[in-house]
Every structure is written in structure tokens, then in C-alpha cells.
Amino acid sequence: MELFQHSGDWTVIDNAVQVMEEVIKLTPDGHADKAGRFNNLGAAFYHRFERLGELKDIENAIDVKRQAVDLTPNGHADKAGRLNNLGAAFQSRFERLGELKDIENAIDVKRQAVDLTPDGHADKAGQLNNLGVAFQSRFERLGELKDIENAIDVKRQAVDLTPDGHADKAGRLNNLGAAFQSRFERLGELKDIENAIDVNRQAVDLTPDGHADKAALLNSLGNAFQSRFERLGELKDIENAIDVKRQAVDLTLDGHAHKARWLNNLGNAFTRRFERLGELKDIENAIDVKRQAVDLTLDGHADKAALLNNLGTAFQSQFERLGELKDLENTIDIQRQAVDLTPDGHAHKAVLLNNLGSAFSRRFEHLGELKDITEATVAYKQAAENTSSHPSTRYVAACRWANLCSKYQSPSSALAAYTVVLEIIPQVVWFGQTVHRRYEELPKIGQTINAAAAMAISAGDLPRAVEWLEEGRSIVWKQLLQLRTPLDELHQQYPDLADELLRVSQALDNAGTSNFQPRIDLEINQQSAEKEAQNHRKFAARYEALLQQVRELDGFDSFLRPRKFSELAPAARNGPVVVVNVAKFRCDALILGTSGEIIPVPLPIFSYEQAETLRLKLLSSLQACGVRVSRNGDRATRLAGKDNQDHFGSVLADLWSHVVQPILPEIEQALYENAHHSLPHITWCATGALAFLPLHAAGIYSDPRKNVNISDFAVSSYTTTLTAMLGSISKPKQGPTETPSVFIVSQPDAPGLPSLPGTMKEVEVIQYYTSPDHTCHLTRELATVGAVLDEMSKHEIIHLACHGIQDIKNPLSSAFALYDGRLELNALMRLSLKNAELAVLSACQTATGDENLPEEAVHLAAGMLAVGYPSIIATMWSIGDKNAPLIADKVYANLLGHRDISESQKVKLAPAYALHEAVKHLREEVSQTNFVKWVPFIHFGVY
Known part of the structure; x- marks a missing residue:
């Protein structure tokens, strides 16, 4: 084995396997060295598998390493090491075949190895590192947040236990960086990718030129730079990514097991720079190196689907630039292969299906054949329903599915798609994220909610439209308030469960709204912030598990679920509530009457674009009138801008003509039934840009003979949501x-x-x-x-x-x-x-x-x-x-x-x-x- 490692001659390893097999045959059962010889033979099979990729070798490696473990008595000094080696073999087979049982076995035996190794032992750090790698592999398959938390925890321990100057320090730093990056890609917390770049850079700096691992470390650093580019858009990051990834490829010999992976990653970086700068040479380079990556990868290899997917996306990017149909045909063919190679339930399957659906959609736009819409819809639907994939990926797929159904298929199919969209949103804007991070996710959700409600209105399902608008408004507010919901009824029947839910709710509430204060000691601060974030996510997972437990109890199936219309209708008990939905598809008012009815009022002469225009005109008017709008705390100050005009009168007139005036006749009877010998009352609940416009002042003020405004007819109030009114509606x-x-x-x-x-x-x-x-x-x-x-x-x-x-x-x-x-x-x-x-x-x-x-x-x-x-x-x-x-x-x-x-x-x-x-x-x-x-x-x- 040492001769092989020194020379790299694969005939040596073949000969070693044959010799070891003969030696084992000659070693009687019960011999003290039998287990060690099995372990060494397993290592030989394992190395040959890594070089040649023959499945039989990893099967043999697992078989003989398992025998080595079984023959090693508990308490033996080599037991932990042999368990660790068996775990490595299980993990390699998992990476090849994707069988979940293998990674479960890998984690189990690697955990045993760690537990058997006393603190202070020279092997402890390595075994912790290997356990962390296994946790991360399972996270990337199943997406369970607990796995990546565990991976970071044990990898950090491994780094801390490894002294400076140790040969494995760089590799362990690199692995910790990979775990930070995986969590960043799941949760989007910027600190994680900053940590990843920091530890990956340390790993590169610690590794001398010529070292066998230098290419791998450079590749990892490049991936981290690229991830930060995706988040912040800084061009320097993608330039750095290309630079270090190119170094990684250049340092890797042809025939190396990871050459294809490094080529693929370089291609991804070229693609992203092409999308940013539009230089044709970048996409040509991307296709070239990604094609090399695919050609170097054997059929059946665990990376084959991902490499095909990336090549397909490069072809589609080239199609978008040049418009050559052949590129799009290549995209569809390659993406279909990638999907077919990926088992259902795989965490990355939704990404592949999403990309395939996108390719079919683009071909429909190019050729106009409806069969492509059908294919795209099927792909998006499967992606949205692949529950083990990342929620953001599923959300994008569900929105695309709903959009295609809205345009080309039946309203009922669109409503089915939007139902899935609404189910995924709480996972996208998740309790376990910081409130700030949740707010970052919200802008892309608002328009989708409005579109869903518009489709429900179009289909005549008015209660569902109201429910969806309510569910999609003030999402984070409602999450925070949900944590303070009284648990009286639950406490009466199940006091222990109610007490635990209250305790977890309070902890999650404090974690979600706290502002972490930086300390002078940066390292201590980072560890404390990390611990706080881990606790936050732990409480979030526990909270969701408790909710599920409560909802399985008799009579509690709707506990803290989104409200049905029957529960929302009392918001209008003391006067009509007018919900105005502003969507790109259509605009409507939904009048909630005092008797629980919904009166739809289409607003055909009002549009999403007009609402945006009126908002901008209002902003211009405020600036022209000298009102400070910088939100810095000043009262009205003279700050008239040179390029701003006062459109105030026209804004209020348009609101009157296009929104308010069409609504008033529809609620006249409801208004005056609740007027109590004075002006009646309206509560407005507006969406989109209309939420920033003064509906309460809508009117025509320019002509004294024709002046009319809403205050002549009613007193106006606003509400952020219907739920906000329900707590006090019984005693107005x-x-x-x-x-x-x-x-x-x-x-x-x-x-x-x-x-x-x-x-x-x-x-x-x-x-x-x-x-x-x-x-x-x-x-x-x-x-x-x-x-x-x-x-x-x-x-x-x-x-x-x-x-x-x-x-x-x-x-x-x-x-x-x-x-x-x-x-x-x-x-x-x-x-x-x-x-x-x-x-x-x-x-x-x-x-x-x-x-x-x-x-x-x-x-x-x-x-x-x-x-x-x-x-x-x-x-x-x-x-x-x-x-x-x-x-x-x-x-x-x-x-x-x-x-x-x-x-x-x-x-x-x-x-x-x-x-x-x-x-x-x-x-x-x-x-x-x-x-x-x-x-x-x-x-x-x-x-």
C-alpha cells in the first residue's frame, strides 16, 4: 500500500489486493491479526474504487471492513479506527448509488468511532471531521436542518482539536467551510458564507504549492466566492471564483477522480460571469469545460446527473444569447437525462425538474407548441411536490406551475397549483430564520399572493380569495403574534403539552426579535452568535413538531392554522370591510358585508401598473411640497426637489374615479344600515402599491362646482389584516x-x-x-x-x-x-x-x-x-x-x-x-x- 501511495502505479494496488486475499485465506479464524488483515484488504479495495469507480470494489471494501469490525473486540485499541474506515466505505457507496441506508450506516458507525475515542486521543479530531462529513452528506440528500447543524458542530470541534502545523489542519478547515456554505445555501444568512470564505482561505494559505490537496482547497474557496457573488452581486467575487477554480483545474492531472468536478465548477463560474457581463467567450468556455466534465464521468456515478444539469443550463444560456434552436434542443435532452438519473426524493431533484420545465417553457415561447406547456407543467408540478428539496426551489417551481396553468390551462388547475404555493410559503419564510432574513424573502411573495387571489376571484371562489389574501399579508407579524397566542383551551385538556408549547414559543419569540449585540472579542462573538442561531433553529424545529402533535389531538386539528373565511367574516360585523386586490392579472374589490357575504366589484379601469404610477406620483408630490420622505424622524421640512411635480390632486381624482366611486354604490345599503344616525364607516384593506395611497381622501377637488370626495359619504379606517380586527371586534x-x-x-x-x-x-x-x-x-x-x-x-x-x-x-x-x-x-x-x-x-x-x-x-x-x-x-x-x-x-x-x-x-x-x-x-x-x-x-x- 505504501509503495502504491508513493508511486501511483495501479498495478501495485492490484497485486496488493491479490496478495492480501491469499494472506487472509491462510490466516486461521481466531488469529490476532485476522481483523487487521481484513481492514487492510478493505482499504485496498477502497483505494481501487476511488481510482477506477468499479462498484464491485466498494462492495468488497464494505464486506471485508465489516468483517474487520466484527472480529475486533470492544475495548481494542483499533476498534474505533476500523469503525471509522467502515463508515468511509458506506459513505462512498452512498455517494455513488444514493441509497439512503448507506449514509445512515455511515453516520451510525462513525458516531460509534467518535464515542469510543477518548478526549485527547490523536485520532479524535479526524473522527469528528469524518462524522461531520457524513452529517453533511445526509443533509444534502434530505435537507434536514439538524444534520447541517450537527455537521458544523463536530467539524468545528475537529478544527479546534487540530494543532496549528498539523498536516490535516487545512483539510479540516476546508470541510468546515463546506458545511458553512451548505447552511448558507439553505438559510441565506450572510454570516455563514463569510465564515466559509474565511476558513477556506485559511485552508489554502496553510497548504504548500505542490501538495496533492491544493486543487481541492482552491476549488472549495472558489465555490464560496461564487456563493457570495450570488447573494451580493459583487463582480470581484465571481472574478476570484474563476481565478481560483482555474488554478484548481490546472493543478489536477487527467485521470484524477475529481477532475470532472473541478471542470464543472469552473464552468459554473464562467456561466455566472456570462449572465452578468454577457461576454460570449464566457459561455463558450462554460460549455467546453462542462462537456469535458460530463465525458470524464462514468455512467452510474453519483455526480453524473448534476454535471448533465449544469451542461444543460449552459446550453440554455447560450440559446438566450444567440437564439439557436439547437442549443435549446440540447438543453432539453440533457436536462431530461439528468432528471431520469436522479431518484425521487433526492434533495436536488426539484432543481433538475425546475430547469427542465424552464427549457420546455422557452421552447414553447419559441415554437408555440402546446405539448411543451404540458411537459413544463408536469415538470414544475413534480418539482413543487418533491418535499425533500429546498423550500425556495419548490416555491419557484410552484409559482411557475401556477402561472402556466393560469395562462394556458383551466382555472381549477391554477387553483390547485396556487394551493401548493401557499403551503410552501411558511417554509420559505420560516420561524427558524431571523426576522430580518424573513423580511428579505417577502418581496417575491407579495405579488404571487395577489395573483393567486385574482385567479380565485376569476374562478368565482371568493372565500378562498379572501383566505389567501389574509394568509399572504403580514406574514412575519402573524408568525410573531402566533407565538403569543393564548393556550387556554389546550391547557385545560393537555396542560403539560400546553406548558411546553408556551416555553418553546417564548424562547422562539425572544430569539426571533432579539438584536445580537457585538462584543469586543470577535472570536467569542462569532461563536456566541452561532450558538444563538443554532438555538433559534432548534426551537423552531421543536415548535413545529409540537404544533403537529397538538393538531393530531381530537378537536385541535385547526390549531393555529390559517383562518377560514367563516372565522374572518366577523371582521365586518360592525361595518363593511373593503379588501382591494391589485394584481397584474386583474384588480378587484371584495366587500365583506355585515352578514358574512362577499360582494365582488371588478375594477376594470384600474391596474397594477396604474397603482405603481400613482404611488410614484404621490412620492413626487410630497417631495415637490417640501415634505421630507427620508424617514429619518424629521417633521415636515422644506426640501423641494427640482424635478418633482405636485400631482396630488390628480392622484386623489384617479383614486376616486377608478377605485372608490365604483365601490360605493355596491355597499350603499350596508353602509347606511350601520350608520347609527351619522356618517357610515368603511374599513379599507388595500394590497400592493395601493397600500401606500390615501383612499380615505379620494375625491375631486379641482372644481368647486363638482367637488366630491369620500369623506362626504363615509368615515374611513384602515386595517393591515382582517385578523387584526378580530381581537376587539366583539367590543368596538x-x-x-x-x-x-x-x-x-x-x-x-x-x-x-x-x-x-x-x-x-x-x-x-x-x-x-x-x-x-x-x-x-x-x-x-x-x-x-x-x-x-x-x-x-x-x-x-x-x-x-x-x-x-x-x-x-x-x-x-x-x-x-x-x-x-x-x-x-x-x-x-x-x-x-x-x-x-x-x-x-x-x-x-x-x-x-x-x-x-x-x-x-x-x-x-x-x-x-x-x-x-x-x-x-x-x-x-x-x-x-x-x-x-x-x-x-x-x-x-x-x-x-x-x-x-x-x-x-x-x-x-x-x-x-x-x-x-x-x-x-x-x-x-x-x-x-x-x-x-x-x-x-x-x-x-x-x-
């Missing part, structure tokens, strides 16, 4: 029947922000209507984050007169600026307020939201709804410092200034009505066409 706020307790927070001089002298005027007018015994006022240095949080639960009404800050990059860091820092949504979301009635957010942009997350309603007003305030007064953009006190005066005059009135008049004192009257007064003061002054004040929640 009809104005206070007894003196409520009011908590006022004012901060006229927040450190580092412009002064707000008008806040003191606000406080004066509020205190005029309140009793000192029922009022708490914190201001200046007393208004700290801790003091405000401590006081909030003691009062029914809170009034925040301060700067509001919208954080677009990290929405849960949106905040109210107080004396000692920011009162963030992160902190507010941890509160649970039972007696809350009203929050008045007299701060800027408290209902602005993020244009990239239109369905999520990530703003301060939504946060206060989530905390437990059923009624919110907020602002859509920066407000004038002089206008806030006027609004406060009129709102509190209506809320608290009248005591001796009839029950029929108390509805007029509800917050939505109080704000309506206050804004009406402000409009008269500043003129109705000074839209920027009076339009931003809005009401959320139950009126």
Missing part, C-alpha cells in the same frame, strides 16, 4: 363611558434630532380634556425607553408626541425617538396589553411602511395594533409641527370633552369619527387643496 370602541387613563409621552428635544416645540402645545390641549388623576405625562429626561415601557400597561390611551423613525433596512428597528434612545418595534412586540384602547401616534410616518414589503405593513401603526391597541391614529408621512396640536385638540375634544350624551351619539366619539371631525376642521384651516397638510392623518383598526 363606542367612545369612553367613564374617564379613561391617558399616558402622554412628549419629547420636544430628542438628542441628535430637530426640536419639536409644538409637542408641548399638544400636551397642553390634551391635558385640558383630561383629569390629573387619570393622566401620566413623561417628557424630556423622564421619557426614557424603560420608563415608557413600564408605564404603557397602566393606561387605556397612549399619546406619543415625538419623532417617529422608519427603518427600511431593518423594519423591526422602526422606532419612537425618546430621551435615551429609540423605543423600537422589537421592544414593543414583546408587550402584552390587555386594557389598551387607543394609541395616538403624533409622530412622522408612523404608517408609512416599506414599498418593498407592501403586503407586510411594517410600520409603527401596525406594530401598535400587534401589541394590542385596537384603535390607532397615525400618519402617512411627515406632518407639520403646527398641525399636530390642532388635530390633538379636536380629537380629544370629541373623545373626552362630552359626557352627558345619548347612547346613539357615542359612536360620534369613537376614534375614527373623532379624527374625521378633526381633519375636517384642519382642512378648513389650511384649505382643502393643501393636501400635504391634512391628508396624512389616518385611523387604523376598530373605529
Whole structure:
């Protein structure tokens, strides 16, 4: 064996096998060396398999290594090493044939090897490393997150136990990097790919030129660079990837077992640079090296399908550039081979099916033959239903399947596809990810939800449309709130299960909304952050297992599942709720009536594109009017832009003509049945770009003789979701029947922000209507984050007169600026307020939201709804410092200034009505066409 390893002459290994077989035949059973000789023969078979790929060799290797283990008594010094060697053979056969039992066996015997090896033993690090490799292999097959967590854990131990200068240090660093990269590709956490590049670079730097492993280490570093390029798009990363991968290929001799893999990886990097820069030479190079990779790989090899798939995608990229049909034909032929070679249930099968479906779709676009649509639909459906594949891959496949069915097949087939889409979304936006990472996934989901609802409306399934819109809005909010759901009924019947679910929910809640604070010691910080992330995902997996356990109990099958329409309908019990769906396919209003009916109102003259145009016009108008929209906490400031125009009047007129006016006649009867001798009430739940537009102010204001607007017909409120209304709908706020307790927070001089002298005027007018015994006022240095949080639960009404800050990059860091820092949504979301009635957010942009997350309603007003305030007064953009006190005066005059009135008049004192009257007064003061002054004040929640 040593002679073979030195010379590389394969006749030597053949001779060695023959000699060892003869020696074993001559060694009697019970001989002390019998087990060792079996082990050595297994090693010889194993090396020959690695060189020639003959399946019989790995079968023989497993057989004789198993005999070696069986003949080695427990406690023998070589037992652990022989178990480790048997595990390596099982893993090699798994990589060749893909049989799950082999990787299970590999993990089992490698774990035994680790357990048998005492701490401090020279072999411990190597065995930990090998166990980690096996865990990672199973993760790549099944996608179970626990496996990659285990892989990182034991590989990190292996690296830590390996002293600097050890011959295996570089290889173990490389393996740890591979595990970080695999987890990055699953969860998308940037820190993982940064760690992968760091340890892979260390591995390369530790390996001298000429070393046999140098090529493999360079290849791994190149893969990590490419993964970061995929995430961040930095050209330098793909340049580095090509450079080091080319070095890996050049260092690898023809005939080397991994030559094909290195060629394939270089081809992938060329393909990605081609897609970025469009240089034809890159795609030609990609096809050339990928074809070499396929030709070098034997039929039956575990990598064959992946190599074919990558060659197919390169041909398709060349087709997209040159339009040659032959390239597309090659793509389909090669991708079909890749799919056929991959067993059902394999983690990568969905990727291959997705690519095959894409190729069929492109050929349909080129030739127009419907059979290609059928083939593409079948491929996408199979990909979406391959539950062991990555959720994001399945989600893309399901969306493509639904899109093709919507265009070319029956509505029922489209609804079936969209049903799968909705089932996958919770896995894409998963509890085990950080909240920030979940928000990164959301932009691609919103339009899909709107499209699904549009298809349900088109098919006449209105309840399903409402359910889907509800399920697809405020996804992360609902996940966070789900963790705080009362478990009373479960606790009565199954107290132990309820207690554990509560414990896990609280731990997951804290993990999801916490902000990890960096420490001075970077290494300790990284390990602590890693441990925190692992705990987060562990709790998420346990939480899902507990949910499944609860749902299997009698009477709990719908526990914490998405609400059915019958459960959502009560949101309109006290007045119609108008859900407006804006999709590329069509736009519709769905009016939820007080009796549980759904009235569909098509909006044929309104479109997705028009909603986007109106949003941009509104933004231009705000800038032209000098309103700061940078969300940095300033009240209205003169910042008129040179290229911006005031389109405010036309925006409101278009909203009236194209959205509001068509809806009003359909709900006239429902409106006036619930008017209670005053103006009726509408709650708007808008989607897409419409969520950023002031429906409550829609109207025509340009001609005094024809002026008409929605406030002439109804009082408007907004809601982020129907669910947000359900908690308080049974006891809608009809104005206070007894003196409520009011908590006022004012901060006229927040450190580092412009002064707000008008806040003191606000406080004066509020205190005029309140009793000192029922009022708490914190201001200046007393208004700290801790003091405000401590006081909030003691009062029914809170009034925040301060700067509001919208954080677009990290929405849960949106905040109210107080004396000692920011009162963030992160902190507010941890509160649970039972007696809350009203929050008045007299701060800027408290209902602005993020244009990239239109369905999520990530703003301060939504946060206060989530905390437990059923009624919110907020602002859509920066407000004038002089206008806030006027609004406060009129709102509190209506809320608290009248005591001796009839029950029929108390509805007029509800917050939505109080704000309506206050804004009406402000409009008269500043003129109705000074839209920027009076339009931003809005009401959320139950009126």
C-alpha cells in the first residue's frame, strides 16, 4: 500500500489486493491479526474504487471492513479506527448509488468511532471531521436542518482539536467551510458564507504549492466566492471564483477522480460571469469545460446527473444569447437525462425538474407548441411536490406551475397549483430564520399572493380569495403574534403539552426579535452568535413538531392554522370591510358585508401598473411640497426637489374615479344600515402599491362646482389584516363611558434630532380634556425607553408626541425617538396589553411602511395594533409641527370633552369619527387643496 501511495502505479494496488486475499485465506479464524488483515484488504479495495469507480470494489471494501469490525473486540485499541474506515466505505457507496441506508450506516458507525475515542486521543479530531462529513452528506440528500447543524458542530470541534502545523489542519478547515456554505445555501444568512470564505482561505494559505490537496482547497474557496457573488452581486467575487477554480483545474492531472468536478465548477463560474457581463467567450468556455466534465464521468456515478444539469443550463444560456434552436434542443435532452438519473426524493431533484420545465417553457415561447406547456407543467408540478428539496426551489417551481396553468390551462388547475404555493410559503419564510432574513424573502411573495387571489376571484371562489389574501399579508407579524397566542383551551385538556408549547414559543419569540449585540472579542462573538442561531433553529424545529402533535389531538386539528373565511367574516360585523386586490392579472374589490357575504366589484379601469404610477406620483408630490420622505424622524421640512411635480390632486381624482366611486354604490345599503344616525364607516384593506395611497381622501377637488370626495359619504379606517380586527371586534370602541387613563409621552428635544416645540402645545390641549388623576405625562429626561415601557400597561390611551423613525433596512428597528434612545418595534412586540384602547401616534410616518414589503405593513401603526391597541391614529408621512396640536385638540375634544350624551351619539366619539371631525376642521384651516397638510392623518383598526 505504501509503495502504491508513493508511486501511483495501479498495478501495485492490484497485486496488493491479490496478495492480501491469499494472506487472509491462510490466516486461521481466531488469529490476532485476522481483523487487521481484513481492514487492510478493505482499504485496498477502497483505494481501487476511488481510482477506477468499479462498484464491485466498494462492495468488497464494505464486506471485508465489516468483517474487520466484527472480529475486533470492544475495548481494542483499533476498534474505533476500523469503525471509522467502515463508515468511509458506506459513505462512498452512498455517494455513488444514493441509497439512503448507506449514509445512515455511515453516520451510525462513525458516531460509534467518535464515542469510543477518548478526549485527547490523536485520532479524535479526524473522527469528528469524518462524522461531520457524513452529517453533511445526509443533509444534502434530505435537507434536514439538524444534520447541517450537527455537521458544523463536530467539524468545528475537529478544527479546534487540530494543532496549528498539523498536516490535516487545512483539510479540516476546508470541510468546515463546506458545511458553512451548505447552511448558507439553505438559510441565506450572510454570516455563514463569510465564515466559509474565511476558513477556506485559511485552508489554502496553510497548504504548500505542490501538495496533492491544493486543487481541492482552491476549488472549495472558489465555490464560496461564487456563493457570495450570488447573494451580493459583487463582480470581484465571481472574478476570484474563476481565478481560483482555474488554478484548481490546472493543478489536477487527467485521470484524477475529481477532475470532472473541478471542470464543472469552473464552468459554473464562467456561466455566472456570462449572465452578468454577457461576454460570449464566457459561455463558450462554460460549455467546453462542462462537456469535458460530463465525458470524464462514468455512467452510474453519483455526480453524473448534476454535471448533465449544469451542461444543460449552459446550453440554455447560450440559446438566450444567440437564439439557436439547437442549443435549446440540447438543453432539453440533457436536462431530461439528468432528471431520469436522479431518484425521487433526492434533495436536488426539484432543481433538475425546475430547469427542465424552464427549457420546455422557452421552447414553447419559441415554437408555440402546446405539448411543451404540458411537459413544463408536469415538470414544475413534480418539482413543487418533491418535499425533500429546498423550500425556495419548490416555491419557484410552484409559482411557475401556477402561472402556466393560469395562462394556458383551466382555472381549477391554477387553483390547485396556487394551493401548493401557499403551503410552501411558511417554509420559505420560516420561524427558524431571523426576522430580518424573513423580511428579505417577502418581496417575491407579495405579488404571487395577489395573483393567486385574482385567479380565485376569476374562478368565482371568493372565500378562498379572501383566505389567501389574509394568509399572504403580514406574514412575519402573524408568525410573531402566533407565538403569543393564548393556550387556554389546550391547557385545560393537555396542560403539560400546553406548558411546553408556551416555553418553546417564548424562547422562539425572544430569539426571533432579539438584536445580537457585538462584543469586543470577535472570536467569542462569532461563536456566541452561532450558538444563538443554532438555538433559534432548534426551537423552531421543536415548535413545529409540537404544533403537529397538538393538531393530531381530537378537536385541535385547526390549531393555529390559517383562518377560514367563516372565522374572518366577523371582521365586518360592525361595518363593511373593503379588501382591494391589485394584481397584474386583474384588480378587484371584495366587500365583506355585515352578514358574512362577499360582494365582488371588478375594477376594470384600474391596474397594477396604474397603482405603481400613482404611488410614484404621490412620492413626487410630497417631495415637490417640501415634505421630507427620508424617514429619518424629521417633521415636515422644506426640501423641494427640482424635478418633482405636485400631482396630488390628480392622484386623489384617479383614486376616486377608478377605485372608490365604483365601490360605493355596491355597499350603499350596508353602509347606511350601520350608520347609527351619522356618517357610515368603511374599513379599507388595500394590497400592493395601493397600500401606500390615501383612499380615505379620494375625491375631486379641482372644481368647486363638482367637488366630491369620500369623506362626504363615509368615515374611513384602515386595517393591515382582517385578523387584526378580530381581537376587539366583539367590543368596538363606542367612545369612553367613564374617564379613561391617558399616558402622554412628549419629547420636544430628542438628542441628535430637530426640536419639536409644538409637542408641548399638544400636551397642553390634551391635558385640558383630561383629569390629573387619570393622566401620566413623561417628557424630556423622564421619557426614557424603560420608563415608557413600564408605564404603557397602566393606561387605556397612549399619546406619543415625538419623532417617529422608519427603518427600511431593518423594519423591526422602526422606532419612537425618546430621551435615551429609540423605543423600537422589537421592544414593543414583546408587550402584552390587555386594557389598551387607543394609541395616538403624533409622530412622522408612523404608517408609512416599506414599498418593498407592501403586503407586510411594517410600520409603527401596525406594530401598535400587534401589541394590542385596537384603535390607532397615525400618519402617512411627515406632518407639520403646527398641525399636530390642532388635530390633538379636536380629537380629544370629541373623545373626552362630552359626557352627558345619548347612547346613539357615542359612536360620534369613537376614534375614527373623532379624527374625521378633526381633519375636517384642519382642512378648513389650511384649505382643502393643501393636501400635504391634512391628508396624512389616518385611523387604523376598530373605529
